[in-house]
Amino acid sequence: MAVSTTSSVVLSANDRLVAGVFALLLGAFLVLGAGLANSAVLHDTAHDTRHSYGFPCH
Template identity: 55%
Template structure:
């Protein structure tokens, strides 16, 4: 009795593509954290602050 196994290959990203994706994700994260951290509207800032504490991340 023989069983046929079908394998598929997934084309991986090159190193330069992974570095670009990582840099863009880091930039987006910094923009979001910085934008909320320095938001003029206290409701936005306080909401992010409380969420951060609820998730267990200290911020001060």
């Protein structure tokens, strides 16, 4: 078992779904928080990032 190929399936289908859904939710939370959240402090902190990434801003 010393050799592991990168194409081998490491996660079971169920674990893969759990990991994937969790990653999607956390990722969406971070992106929406930095990019779209309607908070003055978040807006000012992320201002240049929001414009650079083309998030709707102002």
